[in-house]
Amino acid sequence: MLHTLAVFCVITMVFLPHEALAQEPVIRNDYYEISPDKNPDSLKASQNTGTTKANSFSGIPGKSSSYKSEHLFQRILGINNLKLLKKDLTEYGNNHLPPFMRRVFLEIVHKSFTYPIVFLIITLILVLLINSITVIIILRYTNHQKNRRERYINIYQTRYEEVLSGYLFHDIDWNTAFILIKKKKKLLNRRILISVLSNFQENLRGDFDSQIQEIFINLGLQSYAVKLIKSSIYYKKVSGIRQLTLLNPKGAYHFIEPYLNNSNNLVRAEAQASYIVLRPEDPFCFLKDLTRPFNRWTQLTAFNLYRSYQLKVPSFVQYLKSENINVRNFSLVMITYFQQVENSPVILKMLESPQETTRFHCIRAINDLLLYEGRELIKSRYPFETRKNQIEIIKTLRNIGNQEDFDFLENIFLTGSVTARTEACRSLYFISDEGHQRLIKMKENTDLNLEQYLAHITDPRN
Amino acid sequence: MQPHKILLAEDNKLILETIARSLTREGYEILKAYDGKECLQILEGQKVDLIITDLFMPFINGHEVISTLRNERKDQTPILVLSAGGGEENVLKAFELGADDFMVKPFSLMELSVRVRKLLASK
Numbered sequence: 001m002l003h004t005l006a007v008f009c010v011i012t013m014v015f016l017p018h019e020a021l022a023q024e025p026v027i028r029n030d031y032y033e034i035s036p037d038k039n040p041d042s043l044k045a046s047q048n049t050g051t052t053k054a055n056s057f058s059g060i061p062g063k064s065s066s067y068k069s070e071h072l073f074q075r076i077l078g079i080n081n082l083k084l085l086k087k088d089l090t091e092y093g094n095n096h097l098p099p100f101m102r103r104v105f106l107e108i109v110h111k112s113f114t115y116p117i118v119f120l121i122i123t124l125i126l127v128l129l130i131n132s133i134t135v136i137i138i139l140r141y142t143n144h145q146k147n148r149r150e151r152y153i154n155i156y157q158t159r160y161e162e163v164l165s166g167y168l169f170h171d172i173d174w175n176t177a178f179i180l181i182k183k184k185k186k187l188l189n190r191r192i193l194i195s196v197l198s199n200f201q202e203n204l205r206g207d208f209d210s211q212i213q214e215i216f217i218n219l220g221l222q223s224y225a226v227k228l229i230k231s232s233i234y235y236k237k238v239s240g241i242r243q244l245t246l247l248n249p250k251g252a253y254h255f256i257e258p259y260l261n262n263s264n265n266l267v268r269a270e271a272q273a274s275y276i277v278l279r280p281e282d283p284f285c286f287l288k289d290l291t292r293p294f295n296r297w298t299q300l301t302a303f304n305l306y307r308s309y310q311l312k313v314p315s316f317v318q319y320l321k322s323e324n325i326n327v328r329n330f331s332l333v334m335i336t337y338f339q340q341v342e343n344s345p346v347i348l349k350m351l352e353s354p355q356e357t358t359r360f361h362c363i364r365a366i367n368d369l370l371l372y373e374g375r376e377l378i379k380s381r382y383p384f385e386t387r388k389n390q391i392e393i394i395k396t397l398r399n400i401g402n403q404e405d406f407d408f409l410e411n412i413f414l415t416g417s418v419t420a421r422t423e424a425c426r427s428l429y430f431i432s433d434e435g436h437q438r439l440i441k442m443k444e445n446t447d448l449n450l451e452q453y454l455a456h457i458t459d460p461r462n
Numbered sequence: 463m464q465p466h467k468i469l470l471a472e473d474n475k476l477i478l479e480t481i482a483r484s485l486t487r488e489g490y491e492i493l494k495a496y497d498g499k500e501c502l503q504i505l506e507g508q509k510v511d512l513i514i515t516d517l518f519m520p521f522i523n524g525h526e527v528i529s530t531l532r533n534e535r536k537d538q539t540p541i542l543v544l545s546a547g548g549g550e551e552n553v554l555k556a557f558e559l560g561a562d563d564f565m566v567k568p569f570s571l572m573e574l575s576v577r578v579r580k581l582l583a584s585k
Contacts, residue, residue: 161475161476161479165476165479165480165483168480169483169484169487196476199474199476199477200476200480201568202567202568203474203476203477203567203568203569204477204480204568204569204570204571205568205569205570206570206571206572206573207570207571207572208571
């Protein structure tokens, strides 16, 4: 709003009959008074309760009447409108602007209607020029700094790569390498060194592993990584955890353990992923004490790490007792994936869980592990289950059901929702040939459109 | 006897130099390319005994390099592919296009050396 007014003010200045309007006294005297015959610096604050001072503008001096007729903007707006505009701008300043801005604003308004326009335009141009020059100088400086930094990084990166390669290939001994690695105490150079070592470690294994870890410790980079871990900024913590895990796996666990239950999702996820890599003998042990959420992304990462590093598979039944719902659900999924059938009694007990998702994973586990002993249990739970879990129960019966379930499925087909009917029809159809015959019999005895359901479930696309 | 000539295409300069250094020590002559385009340009001018290429490179990737060599130029030079971990599909695609062997990063330089010897012997 203020901008619009200021721009409008400037535009107005271009076309105004300045001599005429300069004579106009302003203003609401409850705030500031601007006396046109005084210096603008003589603006003074007045706290008098205010009635608006009568506008004493009474027209244009004789000389300016011809000027008036010649002036385009004046002809369009009319001199009274210009007078009102100035008054409005002044009132706006008095009523809406904070005191520290009000004075400046009113001065601008006053000068806009007083001084020769050329002077103001020149001032405006000068301000714009100074602004542009300042911006250009800042841009050039930051660009120069950025390029300088990049050049610096490139130079030292190449230098460090050469020295470290020489040491790793036994062309030079450690003392020589240590001397050749210049400025190693500088923060940026430490970062460069860590990036070079990480690059080695991420791409090469076997031959250089122990040497790279030695270099990491001998150059004092471990303390830098530990400092990062202890930082209060979360991404620095993540960076420190990653560096320690990659470059000093033997000593990292001790520093990472406190962050397994961290309140920050990203820090916690990074610490958990590191734990899985650092503790191959029991990669999921941290789940026992996990009280914070074990989010889906970390679960996927954990599983991916398990596959990449071909880690030992623990018995996940131990984590089913966890109070953390994420841990319980993850364990159920893992039990199903790794076919840990020996845990069936515990899985069946989990059907009593108050959590819908836990029961869902439980029903799915019964299905995938073919736990026939759970058949009656899931049927008995059917009326109390959510719709999603009911569908899962019907799907499960397809795999573990038998003739004794036909009445149950037929009842669902006659009374259930469309999805439940479709799944019940599918289960009946695929349990056995007898189920198929039962469907044909139902088709004769009921007026339900069974043919459409049969066409749907036997379509290979479904 | 002239040393075997190996073309090494890899965009990671550190890994390129490290592999080159390792193979040079074993007596091979190494030609270096920092991307797929440079790799194909080098192969236009001279013949090599083995190509070691990364799959992900700027301008022209490893798959395109293999495809161009096998299908367009009918070049049967043995190709060893370096691939990032977890990229089984990419490795399978490389084999379909005509690669002879692959190694997943992180890899051991000793293992690389053995595979190079084997590929050169089977040529």
